[in-house]
Amino acid sequence: MAKLEIIATATFGLESVVKREVEALGFKVLKSEDAKITYMGDERAIVKSNLWLRCADRVLLKMGEFKAESFEELFQQTKALPWEEWIPEDGRFTVTGTSVKSKLHSVPACQSIVKKAIVERLKETYACEQFSETGAEFTVKVTILKDRATITIDTSGAGLHKRGYRINDVAAPIKETLASAMVQLSFWKEGRLLVDPFCGSGTIAIEAAMLARNIAPGLQRKFAAEQWPTIKNELWKEERKKAFSAINYNAEVRILASDINPAAVKGATANAEEAGVDDCIEFSVQPVAKVMASEEYGIMIGNPPYGERIGEKADIQKIYKDLQKFFVKNPTWSLYLVTSDKEFETQFREKPADRRRKLYNGRIETCYYQYYGIKPPKSNA
The missing domain is CATH 3.40.50.150 (Vaccinia Virus protein VP39)
Known part of the structure; x- marks a missing residue:
């Protein structure tokens, strides 16, 4: 399996808890920053992280990180990333974004540039001009902080706080x-x-x-990456089976x-x-x-x-x-x-x-x- 950089996003103040959880799963933490923990893993790590992280908000696949002070730099460096390894020919993808203290401050413009760059890359790979976009869903995020762009794909879908057990709610519930x-x-x-x-x-x-x-917090729900062809269904089945057998009913x-x-x-x-x-x-x-x-x-x-x-x-x-x-x-x-x-x-x-x-x-x-x-x-x- 390929070595990947994975980011677990966290609410401010919970970074140390999420870092401990990531390390407890056996993954090597590369960086702990405000609201995110970056670590090494593979496709199985994406599955385990989504199933087991209790305090993280989302699990993101990091596609690339680079300096981008112009739209041309943003376009070319986004296009250089291996999008075809993850997004199939019929893949549906949207681009979201944020920009803080950067020359490229227009978020809609940045989203548009990133989307165009990915489309151009996929056009060249699949040798076609039009895409049906009827397959699995991919949410790409471009985050620009002090002229440094980080491009990720969200593997979780709905936020990880949505465990699936809350069928009855009250006003102002705690996450x-x-x-x-x-x-x-x-x-x-x-x-x-x-x-x-x-x-x-x-x-x-x-x-x-x-x-x-x-009890793994993600056992009762589905994740965006379950539909991705790159991550085999067997991995999800294996890790869910392991999670079920790990429950300690005698506690x-x-x-x-x-x-x-x-x-x-x-x-x-x-x-x-x-x-x-x-x-x-x-x-x-x-x-x-x-x-x-x-x-x-x-x-x-x-x-x-x-x-x-x-x-x-x-x-x-x-x-x-x-x-x-x-x-x-x-x-x-x-x-x-x-x-x-x-x-x-x-x-x-x-x-x-x-x-x-x-x-x-x-x-x-x-x-x-x-x-x-x-x-x-x-x-x-």
Whole structure:
């Protein structure tokens, strides 16, 4: 199999998590930059990356990178790339783009030039003037940053956060990729109790259960590259089969998830069933004030509501007070909480968070606050 450069794109703040995931799959990381991890792999690596990366947004095949200060340079260097190795004669392809701090600042013009260059290359290869465009779909992206162009093809299709289990949604849901990162950045692991008192559609609890059971996040969905002739169907079948056999049904997973909204809990339960993890999550309808600690050294991970109106603010301040009471009573517990409310830290307790990390839920800037409880004895750790 050919050696390829692959890029896993990531939301700002999650690069280190995605890098760890890429390395855990056995691939050599070449570069870790803002919002992307570049690594070496082959066709099988594209398949495994799409099936297994929990926190990446997309998996891109890197076609080339070069300096482009004029449309002529962009055209010629794009045309020089081996497009026929990936796009068949009947392939459908679209070109998207971005340009930041570059001489070629008109994105529509850059997209048009790249499209024309690819068409010219394919015309010469397939010796034809017209293409039917009835086959597999290819999304080419041209990204120009400080006059340096990177040309990629998207192998994922829909973003990787679309796992396929979310059949019921709530307002302003947390993205699956962010939920998984929150769990991975916490001290929670198999055997410890996990509580999410603001479960909404159940995403944090479901992602934690899938992580503990080693369920590949992409098992229930399809990817753009599954239709590409260059990546054989056998590879997808083999890697899916391996992923199914890797599921650990014996993992000790104990998760309590609750919400004040009965409709949200009903939807979360259905989503957990769809994900195949409903047997290790106990859902209930209750406010934060009713959450009890049935044991020591538990982990609470949550995404509380936030609002602008006076009534909402009063409700949210009560939630913070209830959380505060819980953690005063239970000093062995740890709290991991993501919110866009910049007042949370000062309202929760005088002592600042042990760690903070700026993260994005879609386009919303949030902060991930981490408060560490008393460490468990080593036998319980």
